Amino acid sequence: MKNSLTIAFIGGGNMAGAMLGGLLGNLCQPQDILVVDPGEATRAAWDARGVVTAAVACEALSQCKVWIYAVKPQVMQQAIEATRPFLQDDTLVISIAAGLPTTLLSGWLDQAAPTRTTRLIRCMPNTPALIRQGITGLYATPGVPAADRQRAQDILSSVGEAVWVDQETQLDAVTALSGSGPAYVFLFIESLIAGGISLGLDQEQAQRLALATLKGASLLAAGSDQSPARLRENVTSPGGTTAAALNRFAQGDFAGLVQAAMQAANDRAAQMAQESAAAAQPAQDSGKK
Structure with a gap:
């Protein structure tokens, strides 16, 4: 992670800020970070830390090897559509949005390039990450290289501990527990x-x-x-x-x-994933000819 603008945060809220605190001086320097956020006050806070910012998706995204989507689930599709033109074949995408399964995220990410399979990792952090005492559950889609898995673990470990799960449904249990x-x-x-x-x-x-x-x-x-x-x-x-x-x-x-x-939380997490997929389906169908 030595190249300029190697990590992009799409969304610059609290969790992104917590991760930045763990990354700076450890895995990267301020100039290695790009934050895309429409909020002027949010960008100003990041600017004060020496980080490169942008109000909208821009060409600089294509230079970033890692994209971290840190936006609310209800605006994720919009965020992906705005940033997708700059996605590269070797970009590692990490989602910290709750309730959005990788099948849905992959569909949005690869919509313009059906032959591409985005390197996608979904994770569930928790709020103690704000003081670097968090723990994050991670799930990698098939085909994500070992080097990318290690990179994701290094990034999330900067704000606490990281635990991998083998099945995506286990992230519901992670949600219910941590x-x-x-x-x-x-x-x-x-x-x-x-x-x-x-x-x-x-x-x-x-x-x-x-x-x-x-x-x-x-x-x-x-x-x-x-x-x-x-x-x-x-x-x-x-x-x-x-x-x-x-x-x-x-x-x-x-x-x-x-x-x-915990069972109630687990069931609700699974239900939210189903609701997100169902809500996205009409929008996807309307684009078909």
Whole structure:
């Protein structure tokens, strides 16, 4: 990644900005980045970091070896149609848009050149990427070279960890676990804080205790060679306070509730993919003669 303008972000929002923070000084320099975004304020923020920007798709895209689509799913087709004229046969395309399957993306990307098979990788990052503590699930379409897979992993690893899946449908499970997972954790934190306040602590005390507990327990689990189940057992004395609390969790089927919630997220992710494909079909059919 030494050539000028080697990575293009189509869309310069929060996730793109998080990725830029991990890339600069690591995999590339500001002059190696092109950001295409119609928002003047967004471009100004990127300009201030020394990055090359453009309001609309332009010839500079053809010089970029990696394109990262970081736009909302509902404007993805429009973004692809605008940038597609500059797509090269060896361009690596990475999509971070939720709910858009690779079959749909490939159809849009290769519409003007049916004999071309775009090198396409779809991924599901999560919001802790904003502080370089994210984790991203990645899926590569058949035929993506090993070098491109490594390049994608290097890019996404700049904001956290990266995990590959072998089947695209597994990205729905990634969405249900790590994509939506931060919201589950935030809800648990809210509940811990509310519980602490109900027991007599003030807001600041309860919040500090809750946040430090989640952080410490997560770091302990990540750095331990023992399973989370074993760590839980280590904290739980028979007949003690922790056992009393865990028994109440069990009575409410806490584990089953978490699994049911994740299943709902998984099912909704799959449904969104179907809805996106169905919505795109009339537009594709209208172009046929």
